[in-house]
Amino acid sequence: MNKLIPKLVVEGLSHHYPDEYTGESVHALEDINLELYEGELVSVVGPSGCGKSTLLNILAGLLPYNIGVASVDGEVITGPGPDRGVVFQEHAILPWRTVARNIGHGLEIRKIPEKERNKTVQDFINLVGLTGFEDKYPHELSGGMKQRCQVARTLCADPVVMLMDEPFAAVDAQTRITLQEELNRIAMATKKTILFITHAVDEAAFLGDRCLVFSARPGRLKEIVKIDIPREKRVWADMNTDAVFIAARDKILASVREEVSVAVEE
Amino acid sequence: MQSRSKLDRLLWSLQQLMKIDAMNIVILVIVVLLGWSVISDNIENPARYLPSPIAVAFSSVDMLVKGLLPSYFSDTLVRLIIGSAIGLAAGIPFGLLLGLNRTVADMFHPMMNFFQSVSGIAIFPIIVIWYGNSDMTVLIVILYTSFFPIAFTVLSGVREIPLRYINATRTLGASRFQVMKDVLFPGAMPHIATGSRLSIGFAWRAVIAGEMLAGREGLGWMIFTGQDADKTTEIILGMVIIGFTWIVLDHYLLRPMEERTIERWGLVQR
């Protein structure tokens, strides 16, 4: 595996945008540099309003930017594309398509013949554990299942990088733990390069190979914490006694806390 | 065994209900006809102000025999069908196209609102100056009345589709056309259904008014000339036919279609 050429590169990215209501310029991101290597899961944490979501929208190609460069596989990002899959915080699967048709939507857009498509779709349905729900509509699914469906849809389109925007923020605590462990398993099975944005420190430490801590607005890359735990050992039951995990989590927590208090003082 | 008897009981009570409904309507019709006859018997010059139901029935036989009624009826219906079919076929894609881009949608929303506020009947005087009292004038008025309400409703519907659906589909690599086909069209489906029904409703009224104003043969013309020629029986006959036609159209065609579409596409969105 070529570990030396990064899949996703961000260089000197800064971003300002006018405030939704007052029109005053908001400084969201300041000089962000980061690299994601193949098969890596990098989590991003920071206080709310630190520009994490802005970063993700820029990488997804939904937000135009003009200071700095972001590229995937050497190609500069200019708009949305199938090389980057996005899992959104709110469920964004189309309500008028069944689970199977939602998951196969990316392939359908690429005009892959139905027979070929069905096989791939079924594989991913099995992978995320939605077997038996192929013909259900999204409103018949629980919150956790909707997110699994979203993950499967993104993976099925086979992107170079998968971008995840607080995907588990809106589900209940019990489901969240299951989903985290499953994402870990999926990351292991598919070896996808994943950028995972969250505001939960536990989640960031549990999932990330590296964790990037963002400062309060304007968002800067404040600290990078490495979490050296093999994927197959990442199970919540063992984490509470894992010294590496606890050390990493506390380090991230301390770093984020500092930023939150700065933000509050302002 | 028990469920069987339950089913029977349900069917039985359903039948009872149907019977009551049918009975209701029969009683109602009798009451209305009786009341109408009594009033008509007790006013001066009933032939002018309110002819009795029997007189109306006779006039309908007379018009049927002469073949006028079927010809007027089909004239009006053909106008409605052609006008609203073209109006809907043009209005739905137009609304979707404008809704393709949020900025364009926000841009055209007020203008479309303006045009749908101007009723087709109001632009009749303009069209009449352009094309005279012709079939073309009536057709344009109907087209106008069915085009703008549907285009405006579709545009409003598209603007209500959550941005996240559009974004998610774009990140899957969808082109603008694919977004329109896979997100905007199905997402606007309930609005398309509601808007179509509203558009056809307006168009129906526009046909009647247009025929009166432009003097083209049809049901509207029939009741209008009935007033001119002092044939009140024909006016009432025309009104009853207009009412029944719309009931049949709306209750047995348009409303079930709308309800089914909303059930199919609307509920799942919540």
Next chain:
Amino acid sequence: MGARSKMMVFSRLSVALQRRFGRQRLRKIILGSIPFLFFITIWHANTVFGWLPPVFVPTIGEVWEAIFFLQEDCPGFVPLIKLDNDCMMTTHILSSLGRVILATVIGLPAGIALGVVAGMSRPISKFLEPVGVFANSISGIAWIPLAIVWFGVGWVTTLFIMLNTIFWLMFFNSMLGVRSIAKVYEDSILTMGGSRWDVVTQVYLPGAMPSIITGMRMSMGFGWRALIAAEMIGGDSGLGFMIFTSAAEFKIEEVFLGVIIMAIIFMGTDKFLLAPLEKWTVERWGLVWKPS
């Protein structure tokens, strides 16, 4: 330096404006006016290049002047209020508006009251439902000839058409609205010791409100259109009458003026009357209004 400070002033002004109106609203206002400006430009271009003859499309100036031409002979404010025939434009606008208001004042409460009464009892409402369906199906316009026979050409005919449209729509919608309310609410008020009147004001009216508001929107939509048609065919005043007679005299600028005024009135009632009313009921009773 001068250019720079000018830029500063400009950006500060823009921020102040956006603060005042809200960025989103300002954006919508500006965006929304672009097609109108474009439309007006095309219209004016037509005058300049003469694509369509002025008999078919008047110049903007002519439409503007038509306002003053129609008001030319108006002897003053008092005759204006009295709907003097010399104050043509205001008289036509006010008599149309007057009919709308009068028909609303009579038809709305009457329709709602009878609809609520009919909806309270299931058998009665079942019995009366076909009446409502049939009355709404004979669109207001189809009543015009009979109304002319009954009341002659004039005020009463036009008022009757509008009233007829409003009344049946309100009656039908409030009846269905009341009937759709679950019986539990009614029972709960009664068990708490409430009277029949309490049930009406606390349960029936608020419960039927979404349906009533739908009825009001439809009343305005269908009623206003029916009124214009009635004024054209069986009226002797009002905006519909005005544009119809103007068209007969080939005064196309007056027709355009009338159409524009009608659109503004209709949009105005929707935006400043029906929309706030809907918002108020939602806030007051926490109802979510669904388009039907």
